[in-house]
Amino acid sequence: MNKFINLLKKEVKELVTFQLVISLLFTMVLFYFIGNIVQSEVKKIEEKQEIYVLNLDDSQESETLLNGLSYAGFKVNLLDKEDKDQAVEHAKNSEINLLLVIPEGFGQAASEFKFKEIEAYYFIRSFSMASSASAAVVDHVISEINKLISNNFLKANFPDLNPEDIKNPIKSKGFVVVNDVVAEGVAAEISNIVYSQSIFIPVILMMIIVFSSQMVLSAMAMEKQDKTLETLLTVPINRKQIAITKMVASALVGLLSAVIYMVGFRYYMSGFMGDVTASSQLNDLMQRLGLQYTSADYVILGISIFFAILCALGLTIILGVMVEDLKSAQTMVLPLTFLVMIPYFISMFSDINSLSLPVKALIMLIPFSHPFIASQNILLGNYDVVFYGIAYMLVVFIILIFICGRIFSTDRVLTMKLRFGKKGLLNR
Amino acid sequence: MDNVILKVSDLRKNYGKFEALKGVSFEVKKGEIFALIGPNGAGKTTTLRIIATLLTPTDGKVEFMGYDLKKNPDKIRQGITYLPEEAGAYKNLTGLDYLKFMASFYAEKPQDVEMYIERAKDIVGFKDRLKDKVGTYSKGMTRKLLLARALMTKPSLAILDEPTSGLDVINSLEIREVIRGFVKEGVSVLLSSHNMLEIELLSDRVAIIDKGRILEMGEPKALKEKYSAENLEEVFRRLVQ
Numbered sequence: 001m002n003k004f005i006n007l008l009k010k011e012v013k014e015l016v017t018f019q020l021v022i023s024l025l026f027t028m029v030l031f032y033f034i035g036n037i038v039q040s041e042v043k044k045i046e047e048k049q050e051i052y053v054l055n056l057d058d059s060q061e062s063e064t065l066l067n068g069l070s071y072a073g074f075k076v077n078l079l080d081k082e083d084k085d086q087a088v089e090h091a092k093n094s095e096i097n098l099l100l101v102i103p104e105g106f107g108q109a110a111s112e113f114k115f116k117e118i119e120a121y122y123f124i125r126s127f128s129m130a131s132s133a134s135a136a137v138v139d140h141v142i143s144e145i146n147k148l149i150s151n152n153f154l155k156a157n158f159p160d161l162n163p164e165d166i167k168n169p170i171k172s173k174g175f176v177v178v179n180d181v182v183a184e185g186v187a188a189e190i191s192n193i194v195y196s197q198s199i200f201i202p203v204i205l206m207m208i209i210v211f212s213s214q215m216v217l218s219a220m221a222m223e224k225q226d227k228t229l230e231t232l233l234t235v236p237i238n239r240k241q242i243a244i245t246k247m248v249a250s251a252l253v254g255l256l257s258a259v260i261y262m263v264g265f266r267y268y269m270s271g272f273m274g275d276v277t278a279s280s281q282l283n284d285l286m287q288r289l290g291l292q293y294t295s296a297d298y299v300i301l302g303i304s305i306f307f308a309i310l311c312a313l314g315l316t317i318i319l320g321v322m323v324e325d326l327k328s329a330q331t332m333v334l335p336l337t338f339l340v341m342i343p344y345f346i347s348m349f350s351d352i353n354s355l356s357l358p359v360k361a362l363i364m365l366i367p368f369s370h371p372f373i374a375s376q377n378i379l380l381g382n383y384d385v386v387f388y389g390i391a392y393m394l395v396v397f398i399i400l401i402f403i404c405g406r407i408f409s410t411d412r413v414l415t416m417k418l419r420f421g422k423k424g425l426l427n428r
Numbered sequence: 429m430d431n432v433i434l435k436v437s438d439l440r441k442n443y444g445k446f447e448a449l450k451g452v453s454f455e456v457k458k459g460e461i462f463a464l465i466g467p468n469g470a471g472k473t474t475t476l477r478i479i480a481t482l483l484t485p486t487d488g489k490v491e492f493m494g495y496d497l498k499k500n501p502d503k504i505r506q507g508i509t510y511l512p513e514e515a516g517a518y519k520n521l522t523g524l525d526y527l528k529f530m531a532s533f534y535a536e537k538p539q540d541v542e543m544y545i546e547r548a549k550d551i552v553g554f555k556d557r558l559k560d561k562v563g564t565y566s567k568g569m570t571r572k573l574l575l576a577r578a579l580m581t582k583p584s585l586a587i588l589d590e591p592t593s594g595l596d597v598i599n600s601l602e603i604r605e606v607i608r609g610f611v612k613e614g615v616s617v618l619l620s621s622h623n624m625l626e627i628e629l630l631s632d633r634v635a636i637i638d639k640g641r642i643l644e645m646g647e648p649k650a651l652k653e654k655y656s657a658e659n660l661e662e663v664f665r666r667l668v669q
């Protein structure tokens with residue numbers, strides 16, 4: 001046991017280098033910095049934005065429009081200019097981003113259902129989130145005003161009817177069904193919230209797997225390059241322990257790095273997610289549908305992720321045996337990265353369960369697919385799929401450990417090389 | 429016969445179709461320095477790596493203190509230490525941590541580690557730098573650290589592959605002195621080198637190896653007399669011509 005602990009301590013010391021600490025701190029600071037910038041942009045959107053209006057009309061309708069803009073969160077400033085050209089020229093030369101020109105006779109025309117266009121001038125001075133968002137809100141306000149005017153017209157002409165019934169005679173009511181639970185709601189909204197809440201999982205999982213694998217491969221390459229592995233293999237210690245300590249140390253450092261990345265990434269994403277937070281009504285709906293992770297769910301997901309990491313590290317050790325130096329280690333991490341990328345992209349843009357059977361079987365064979373599958377299936381209550389995935393990864397891990405042990409107990413650990421030459425791939 | 433701690437019989441090693449060793453046989457006695465000499469690619473390192481349990485022989489037998497290499501590699505690892513050619517140490521560990529780490533595998537009780545470390549400190553000769561990271565050491569310092577690691581436990585057999593490779597004259601002399609000192613205390617040494625002059629100065633017996641075969645074996649003085657040569661280089665030249 002002491003020998004194992006000593007080996008483990010050595011492996012951890014070898015992995016936690018000054019460069020690693022600096023790169024982790026740098027990433028944290030970077031995420032924090034970007035997150036703060038994004039958050040301040042979101043705040044700008046939420047803050048009262050200024051809008052400049054040249055009102056050439058003096059009617060009830062134009063007043064309603066201006067009140068609507070104020071109600072939508074804009075600080076409405078009226079421009080005192082003679083005509084449109086003067087107003088545009090003024091806006092160009094000052095810091096005005098949005099100018100609305102309400103034409104003369106707008107109210108009269110609107111009440112008679114004749115076209116009189118409101119001209120909106122968007123002065124693009126940056127491509128920030130705030131500038132594009134304000135333009136969208138103005139469109140929304142105008143559409144609301146349109147609705148108001150048409151409703152008023154309908155009420156006046158058809159006092160016995162509801163204007164909404166005239167415009168939309170066919171009504172629909174949405175229900176979302178998850179397993180046996182039925183609740184009133186909009187499926188798209190539910191999907192958006194689930195997506196925004198679980199988007200972290202594939203990103204972080206990919207980071208951990210690629211990061212830990214890279215560490216193992218680099219450590220193995222260094223051991224071979226400096227011939228420290230040769231020395232280690234001649235000391236009286238079980239060779240399987242050498243392989244296992246490498247995996248455990250990498251998993252520990254990988255998890256620690258992942259936690260640091262997660263904290264940083266949370267800062268980063270909170271900037272984007274601030275405006276997508278579910279309302280209390282939507283939260284209630286999610287709760288009723290059982291679409292929220294419980295503590296037990298997090299434990300199950302954690303186990304699934306942990307086994308995926310172990311499988312990745314087992315595979316990496318086998319690949320690491322074939323590396324000769326740091327350069328070949330960088331090449332060797334590529335096949336593993338591809339294996340992680342496949343389920344990563346599929347889970348980001350599609351549903352693994354909806355794929356055709358052969359493709360689905362192929363994806364399921366990749367052990368790293370299972371945490372991606374688990375993250376959605378846990379929410380949907382399909383625990384069988386999740387547990388099968390964990391069992392499959394456990395079997396794969398045992399097989400990989402067995403292969404690692406076999407390789408380390410023979411001279412293959414020193415003689416196996418992967419060369420892309422005329423003689424083929426694997427040379428001994 | 430009781431004096432023999434290592435017996436190598438008809439050792440063969442193939443890498444695919446290439447025959448690296450074609451039936452190598454020799455013995456190492458207790459407290460002797462036995463050297464394998466020959467040019468690059470002669471099979472010296474392959475022989476040492478097999479005895480150090482790193483490579484599996486294709487055929488032949490290796491017995492160390494009565495243990496068969498194929499059946500009891502773990503027993504053999506307890507009695508040997510191996511210094512690979514141009515090896516390094518873990519750069520992120522300090523010299524002291526590296527020695528402690530390696531000592532922990534051989535120590536039966538905590539006091540043994542302290543004893544090994546004290547011995548290693550005497551070998552390296554740069555006690556004040558042992559708390560520095562190995563990555564900051566010169567080539568000579570690293571080699572001395574590795575030699576200290578190989579000898580500090582006083583193994584029954586120290587296998588040293590080109591122990592003075594790439595070192596200057598002073599460092600080489602110091603390392604030779606250290607090896608001699610430990611042999612006097614009962615450690616057997618099996619070493620390899622292509623520096624025949626060094627071997628002549630250091631070894632009790634030598635085996636001249638070329639193309640996977642031992643061409644000649646004996647005490648340096650006897651070999652020189654047999655071939656009427658002034659040094660081992662000349663003996664080697666006559667053997668391969």
